[in-house]
Amino acid sequence: MKFILSLALTVAISTTGFSQFKKKASNTLPKPKPSQQNKFLEKQWWLGFKAGTNFAQAKPIKSYTVMVPTKYAAGLNAKEYDSFSKTGSQATLEATFYYKGISFSVQPTYRHTRFTYFNQFRWYNTENSAETLELRYDQEQKIDYADFPLFIKYDILRDKLRPYVQVGIVYSMLINANKAVAISGTDYASGGTNQFANETLIVGAKDLYENYWGIAAGVGVDYNLGNVRLVLEGSYWKGMSNITNTKNRFGNDRLAGIGDVPDDLDLNNIIISAGVLFPMRFLSSNFKTLDR
Secondary structure, eight states: OHHHHHHHHHHHHHHHHHHHHHHHHHHTSOOOOOOHHHHHHTEEEEEEEEEEEEEEEEEEEEOOOSOOOSSSOGGGGOOEEEOSOSEEEEEEEEEEEEETTEEEEEOOEEEEEEEEEEEEEEEEETTEEEEEEEEEEEEEEEEEEEEEEEEEEEESOOSSEEEEEEEEEEEEEEEEEEEEEEEEEEEOSSSSOEEEEOOOEEEEOGGGBOOEEEEEEEEEEEEEETTEEEEEEEEEEEEOSOOBOGGGTTOOHHHHHTTOOOOEEEEEEEEEEEEEEEESOOOOTTSOOSOO
8 A cells, every 4th residue: 555655646746847847848948039020020211213294283372463353243253263284294202111001202293383373354336235355265274383292102903903092291392483474366347257376375383372281092003013112093182271372363464464363273183103112121133021
């Protein structure tokens, strides 16, 4: 009986010691370290260039005019704006910091924007309504801006083809502005019906506009090609402040002389760009900076 008890006690002590040794040994095993490549690919700097086209919409906040009608509604002389009908252009330098699917991007841009509007006037002899003169003023505005957008991007997929969404804020500094005015009309007062078109008047109009700011949102897609990234994106920039210099509204004598003064305007743009980005962090020629 004593022998059986001694044997049982010996087995219990041995089992307990072995379990403690096994537990201690398992706790001392080193945890697997994340691979160098996975850690490296979590963040990246990208620098590159983009270029493309834009379509502008000038949206009136408040309208102004030089000529005030006395015998008919002023709305008959109101300007009519063409939205997103003229193509402009832009060139962009992009610097982007990427971290785990989210990117912070600064994209200084030179943008050339165009928008158009027209208005019409009619004069007639109160004693003879057949004696009438109709005039149409077609105005094309060309404005150059230096834009400073700040975007936050989110990658929807993290593969070779990477669609993304982005939102941001934009501050636009005026560089230059010109206006072209084409005057055409029909003269019924000279004994017949005579149509005419005057030579287009081109006027420097930088003093009529000023800096503004806006917000932006867009979508795009990146395509990883070797160690570079191809980009195609589209975004909508909404102006949030008046682009017109209200102090100089009536300051251009040549434009005021033909009956034109600028309205208070919001400027909205559709921006389409394509380009290429280059990674700033890489190890060697056989190490791809692109995500797997």
